[in-house]
Amino acid sequence: MTQKPKVAERVADLRSEVGRFHAAGEKVAIVPTMGALHAGHLALVREARARAERVVVSIFVNPTQFAPNEDFSRYPRTWDADMRLLADEGVDVVYAPARAEMYPDGFCTRLDVQGPAEGLESDFRPHFFSGVAIVVAKLFLQSEADFAMFGEKDYQQLKVVTRMVRDLDLRIRVVPCATVREPDGLALSSRNRYLTDEDRAKAPAIHRALQAAAAAIHQGQEPDRAAETAADTLSANGFAVDYVAARHAETLAPLEGRAEPVRLLAAVWLGKTRLIDNIGL
Amino acid sequence: MTQKPKVAERVADLRSEVGRFHAAGEKVAIVPTMGALHAGHLALVREARARAERVVVSIFVNPTQFAPNEDFSRYPRTWDADMRLLADEGVDVVYAPARAEMYPDGFCTRLDVQGPAEGLESDFRPHFFSGVAIVVAKLFLQSEADFAMFGEKDYQQLKVVTRMVRDLDLRIRVVPCATVREPDGLALSSRNRYLTDEDRAKAPAIHRALQAAAAAIHQGQEPDRAAETAADTLSANGFAVDYVAARHAETLAPLEGRAEPVRLLAAVWLGKTRLIDNIGL
Structure with a gap:
């Protein structure tokens, strides 16, 4: 079922694709990723497909969730391989915004989830969930998707996003998906x-x-x-x-x-x- | 054209009202208020009516935008008079959530707009725009309205809300409305x-x-x-x-x-x- 996904680089294009799906009575699931896709991501895509007629995968290496000393610049970028994998999965739309589309000039809004974001990762990466929350909120609001697939691998992130969706009265439903592991037990990452x-x-x-x-x-x-x-x-x-x-x-x-x-x-x-x-x- | 507005106390009721309007192809404008309505609010309602077939007025004295030493508890609450005024204006829906509907147990999400929120009011009421941002974002997301009317009287608030809408990719359009004054020039408040x-x-x-x-x-x-x-x-x-x-x-x-x-x-x-x-x- 190889079929090249449409690539949307702008919010307006993404919304027009999703709007067409919704107008046809189809549900839409989004799989937010930073690319560098592996079998764990593909499991999310398959769960998305099981929930919704249409699947959107976002690929955006989000600068706001990296601290200056972290691996933002060397984070793996594997666009061509990612696109082949997503084509094989029959993904409908790949949303790949430029940084300026996500964070335009003058952008100055912060989103902080306390509660589940406290401790654990935050003790070591204090900037992390603030960056995750804003980019995920934006992806949800930009895409107007009905479902969002999140792996349990990033368990604290899953809980933070779930809480944020409830607190902000977002319509989207966050769907947790089991961690995918190598045969020897290592969680895919x-x-x-x-x-x-x-x-x-x-x-x-x-x-x-x-x-x-x-x-x-x-x-x-x-x-x-x-x-x-x-x-x-x-x-x-x-x-x-x-x-x-x-x-x-x-x-x-x-x-x-x-x-x-x-x-x-x-x-x-x-x-x-x-x-x-x-x-x- | 006196007509009693429907009162919605729950997000689900508000959404079902707005959903009916949208299904009929009607646009919806929301006028967020804390009640204690005066001619300035009624001017917003009339501007709302000029933009949209349906008008929702929210009445919620938002605790998160008051500091402990401020006038939250003595802030004027004039429900019966407000309802009469809104009936006279032919408002369709009054959304009056209880505190627990807006901020349910475990609520822990903060929204901070920097930029236009810096200085001025923030120098004297550092908690204020954080409280405004979260409640306004929630009202927008709960109501799914097409337009939101804001008075220029609270000019910094208008700019903060406008920036937030852009930064979060909210679909709603913020409409600024001129300050209404007493004959001697005092801004209504x-x-x-x-x-x-x-x-x-x-x-x-x-x-x-x-x-x-x-x-x-x-x-x-x-x-x-x-x-x-x-x-x-x-x-x-x-x-x-x-x-x-x-x-x-x-x-x-x-x-x-x-x-x-x-x-x-x-x-x-x-x-x-x-x-x-x-x-x-």
């Missing part, structure tokens, strides 16, 4: 391609450590203690640990009681590459 | 009813001082200097002056050159009542 062979061989230890923590909690261990053990294991194996944490699976607040749903989340460094992962219980 | 008779008699001096400054600028005086003179005059007449300023009429930035469009803005206190006004050149 555009940043995996930064890994040296040696680090790639080590990387599955992140998922294993989270699984071990989950098993320990199931067997009655205090979640915070289990997270601590996972952090110790990873440190001992050469990872620099930003955090391993057990949190309330919905609010991401620290746990207060035994009855709460738990999510285990981790962010670690392997060399110069920062990787995140999480699992539910 | 819900807070005028706080004034003692003595202060009410003094209040037109604000508009006179701005007019004198505008005349001086026309005759070649430096705008900043003219604003300073206006501030001095008001101080000498018993006003406590928060600011009188000459600013770029679009960006509200301090003036840099002679060719720029100028707006004169003032905020002063008469006793315990804070009044604002502004004029163009």
Whole structure:
């Protein structure tokens, strides 16, 4: 079913495509990406297709979610490969705005979600969710899509976006999609391609450590203690640990009681590459 | 043409009303208010009617735009009188959400417009535009109206809201409406009813001082200097002056050159009542 997606570079073009779909009574799902697509993104595209007659994929490496010292300039850009993959998936529209289309001259609006954005990633990337919130709000409002697909891989982001949609009364429905993993358990990520062979061989230890923590909690261990053990294991194996944490699976607040749903989340460094992962219980 | 407006207290009810209008091919204009309606609001309603087949007036005293020491609790609430006025204007829908409908449990999203929100009011009410931005964004997104009417009386607010709409790619069109004044020049405001008779008699001096400054600028005086003179005059007449300023009429930035469009803005206190006004050149 290879078919070249339409490429929209301007909000007006995107809206006219989506407007045509809606006028025909078709639902539209958007998959926001920064390109450098992998099988995790393609799983989102397939889930999008299962929900809606039409699928829009946005490709925009969003500068506002990178700090000056982060990897914005070296973030992988693989346009031709991305387009081939999306054509193979039968994606209808690729929205690829220039920076000036997203953030025109004089742009000066900030969007900050507190609650689920507090702690975890924010302790290490304080600018991050502010950048994510504004670009995602804009993508939702620009596209007027009915559904938005987000991977559980970026679990805190999923919760922040879900909360923002509720708080701003946006019409779009955020659909969480399961993390896609390599056979050895490593969560797919555009940043995996930064890994040296040696680090790639080590990387599955992140998922294993989270699984071990989950098993320990199931067997009655205090979640915070289990997270601590996972952090110790990873440190001992050469990872620099930003955090391993057990949190309330919905609010991401620290746990207060035994009855709460738990999510285990981790962010670690392997060399110069920062990787995140999480699992539910 | 007295006709009782429909009262919607929930987003879902508001959307179903507006949805019916849109389905019939009718345009919808919203007039956001905090109630305590006066002829200035009614002028907005009439401008709304001139633009759109259907008019929605929202009445919501928004707690997030008041600081703890401000007049939220004593802000005038005149529901019955407001409803009579809006019935006389043939308003279609009054949207009057409860606080929990606007800010449900767990609400945690902040919206900050920099640029036009910097300085002036923000120097004295640092919380103000953040509260305005979030409630106005929500009203726009909840109502899905085509036009929004804003008075030039709150000129900085008008510019902040206009900028926010552009930055967030909202579909709504913000329509500025001229300030309505008493015969003696005092700009209409819900807070005028706080004034003692003595202060009410003094209040037109604000508009006179701005007019004198505008005349001086026309005759070649430096705008900043003219604003300073206006501030001095008001101080000498018993006003406590928060600011009188000459600013770029679009960006509200301090003036840099002679060719720029100028707006004169003032905020002063008469006793315990804070009044604002502004004029163009």
